[in-house]
Amino acid sequence: MHTYLVVGSGGREHAIAWKLAQEPxxxxxxxxxxxxxxxxxxxxxxxxxxxxDLAGLASLARELNADLTVVGPEAPLCAGIVDVFRAQGLPIxxxxxxxxxxxxxxxxxxxxxxxxxxxxxxxxTFVDVERAIEYARGAEHPxxxxxxxxxxxxxxxxxxxxxxxxxxxxxxxxxxxFGQASQQVVIExxxxxxxxxxxxxxxxxxxVPLATSRDHKRLQTGDLGPNTGGMGAIVPSPDxxxxxxxxxxxxxxxPILHVMAEDGTPYVGFLYAxxxxxxxxxxxxxxxxxxxxxxxxxxxxGMREPLGPALISAAAxxxxxxxxxxxxxxxxxxxxxxxxxxxTGKRIAGIGMNTPDTHVFHAGTQxxxxxxxxxxxxxxxxxxxxxxxxxxxxxxxxxxxxxxxxGMQMRTDIGLS
Numbered sequence: 248m249h250t251y252l253v254v255g256s257g258g259r260e261h262a263i264a265w266k267l268a269q270e271p272x273x274x275x276x277x278x279x280x281x282x283x284x285x286x287x288x289x290x291x292x293x294x295x296x297x298x299x300d301l302a303g304l305a306s307l308a309r310e311l312n313a314d315l316t317v318v319g320p321e322a323p324l325c326a327g328i329v330d331v332f333r334a335q336g337l338p339i340x341x342x343x344x345x346x347x348x349x350x351x352x353x354x355x356x357x358x359x360x361x362x363x364x365x366x367x368x369x370x371x372t373f374v375d376v377e378r379a380i381e382y383a384r385g386a387e388h389p390x391x392x393x394x395x396x397x398x399x400x401x402x403x404x405x406x407x408x409x410x411x412x413x414x415x416x417x418x419x420x421x422x423x424x425f426g427q428a429s430q431q432v433v434i435e436x437x438x439x440x441x442x443x444x445x446x447x448x449x450x451x452x453x454x455v456p457l458a459t460s461r462d463h464k465r466l467q468t469g470d471l472g473p474n475t476g477g478m479g480a481i482v483p484s485p486d487x488x489x490x491x492x493x494x495x496x497x498x499x500x501x502p503i504l505h506v507m508a509e510d511g512t513p514y515v516g517f518l519y520a521x522x523x524x525x526x527x528x529x530x531x532x533x534x535x536x537x538x539x540x541x542x543x544x545x546x547x548x549g550m551r552e553p554l555g556p557a558l559i560s561a562a563a564x565x566x567x568x569x570x571x572x573x574x575x576x577x578x579x580x581x582x583x584x585x586x587x588x589x590x591t592g593k594r595i596a597g598i599g600m601n602t603p604d605t606h607v608f609h610a611g612t613q614x615x616x617x618x619x620x621x622x623x624x625x626x627x628x629x630x631x632x633x634x635x636x637x638x639x640x641x642x643x644x645x646x647x648x649x650x651x652x653x654g655m656q657m658r659t660d661i662g663l664s
Contacts, residue, residue: 248272249555252308254298254328255319256281258579258610258628259540263319264288265606266547266554273555276311278304282619283609283627287601298323301331308337315340315559321397321537324516325351340562342536345512349503349534353395353433356534363502367531368435368523376420379432383412391435394419396428400476401586405437438523438530441486444542445495445520448569450561451513454500458549458572459484459492460542461662462521466586468658475586476625479578479661480542481636482549486524495520499531515562541577544608544628549575549639575632576639578647578661582611582621583654589624590654597649598627605631605646621652636662 251267253260253275260277261284268275268288277284280293296303298320308316316332318324318341327344348355354372361367368391373379383390383406392415394402402425406412419429444462447454461484466472499520507514519535538546547554552570560567582589589611598607598619608630611623627650631642640662647657 248274249314249559250274250311251276251555252304252311252313252316253277253319254304254316254323256298257319257540258608258625259538259543260284260319261287261608261610262544262547262628263317263538263554264292265608266550267317270553270555276307276313278307281609281612282614283607283612286614299326301326301328304328305331305335305337308332308339309335314338315555315562317341317558319537321347321350321535324536325397329516338559338562340558341516342514342518343512345510346507346514346516347536350536351397353393353533354431357433359503359506360531363506365499365502365531366528368438370433370435372431372433374431376416379416379420379434380413382434383416384409386434388412389437391437392416392419393433393435394425394429395431395433396425398425398428401425401474402428403474405474438525438532440523440525442532443484443487443491443522443524443529444480444539445492445499445522446538446542446546447500447518448557448561448567449504449514449516449518450567451515451564452504452508453566454496454504454518455567455569456492456496457546457569458482459487460539460546461486462539462542463658463661466581466656466658468660473586475581477539477541477579478581478658479576480539480545481640481662482542482545482572482575483636485636485662491524491529495522495529499529503534515564541579541625541628544630545575545577546572548606548630549573549632573632574634574636574639575630576636576643576662577628577630578643578657579625580627580629580647580650581625581656582623583656585624585656589621591621591623593621593653595619595621595626595650595652597651599649604633605629605642607646607650626652
C-alpha cells in the first residue's frame with residue numbers, strides 16, 4: 248500500500264490525486280488541495296500546506312512517510328522543491344530547479360533547444376523595451392510576444408500588427424503586467440498549423456510517452472477570442488500519426504534529455520513539449536516541466552494502468568511502462584469575465600454524481616452554505632471517456648449540459664476544431 252503526497256490545488260491536481268487513489272489500498276494526501284478534491288476523496292485528503300511552503304511540504308511528506316511526492320504546478324518546481332526534498336532524502340517526482348529553467352525562462356529554453364538541434368520558431372530576446380519595439384516595427388507580423396518568466400499561462404500575446412506589438416511590449420516591459428516575469432521578453436516568428444501536446448515520463452536518461460492530446464487555448468468556439476490556460480482537450484490528438492510521434496521522440500525529447508544530462512542536470516519528472524505541426528514539420532513552441540492543464544484531466548481519466556507505481560519507478564531511475572489509454576475528452580467550464588476578470592461567488596447547479604465514464608474535476612470552486620460556488624476563472628473540468636473520441640465527446644458534453652452557473656463560458660467544439 249502506497250502513500251502519495253500531491254502538491255497543488257487545481258483541476259490538474261484533482262485529476263492526479265484521483266488517479267493515484269485508484270490504486271488499491273493507496274492513501275493520497277493533497278496540499279493544499281481544494282474543496283472538490285475533499286468532496287471526491289474525503290475531507291482528510293486535503294492538508295492546508297501551501298504549494299509555496301517548501302519546508303512545510305517536506306515536513307508533511309516526512310510525517311506521512313510518503314512513498315512519493317508528485318508535484319502538479321510549475322511554481323514549486325521552479326522554486327526548487329525537488330532539490331529541497333532530495334537534500335532530505337525524501338522521494339519526489341519532478342525536475343530539479345536547474346532543469347525547471349526549461350519553463351521558468353523562455354530564453355533558457357530557446358538557447359537549450361538551439362544547442363540540442365531541436366526545431367523551433369526563430370526568435371530574439373530583449374531586456375530593453377525600446378530595442379524590442381524597434382525590432383517589432385521592422386518585423387513581419389503576426390508576431391508572438393512572450394514574457395520570459397512564469398506568468399500562469401497568460402504571458403503570451405499573438406500580435407497582429409505593429410500597434411499591438413508596441414502596446415504589448417510597453418505593457419509587459421514598462422508597466423510590469425507580469426511583474427519580473429515580463430521584464431525580459433522573447434519575440435518569435437508566428438507559426439501556423441495544428442497544436443500538439445506531447446507529454447512524457449522521464450527517469451533521468453529515458454522517456455516514455457503518454458497519450459498525445461490537443462489543447463484548445465482560445466476562449467470561444469471556433470478558436471476565437473483571447474488565449475486562455477486551456478478550454479478543453481481531446482485524447483488522443485486527431486492531428487498526430489505514428490511517424491509524427493516517432494519524430495518528436497527522436498528529434499525533441501531525446502535531444503533535450505541528452506543536453507540536460509550532459510550539463511550534469513539529468514531530467515526526472517513529467518516533461519511537456521507543446522508543438523506546432525507546421526507545413527515544414529513539427530516545431531516546439533514551449534517546454535513545460537509538469538503535466539498540462541486541462542490535458543491531464545482527460546489523459547489520466549483515460550489511463551488504464553495505475554499511475555503511482557510507474558512514477559515511483561521513474562523517480563528511482565528505473566524504466567517504466569504506462570500501458571494503454573482510452574479516448575477521453577475534457578471540457579472546461581469557465582466563469583464570466585475569464586480570462587481577464589473572472590466573476591466569482593456564483594451558485595453552481597447540477598454538478599451531481601460522477602459515473603464510471605464521466606468525472607467532474609474541480610479547479611476553481613468553493614463550498615458555502617450547502618452549495619457549490621465559483622471561486623476562480625476555470626471552474627470545472629468535465630471529462631468523458633469512451634471507445635472513440637466521438638463517444639468521449641458526447642459523454643463529456645452530456646455531463647456539461649447538466650451543470651449551470653451565471654455567466655458560464657464553455658466551448659462547444661472541443662475535439663473538433
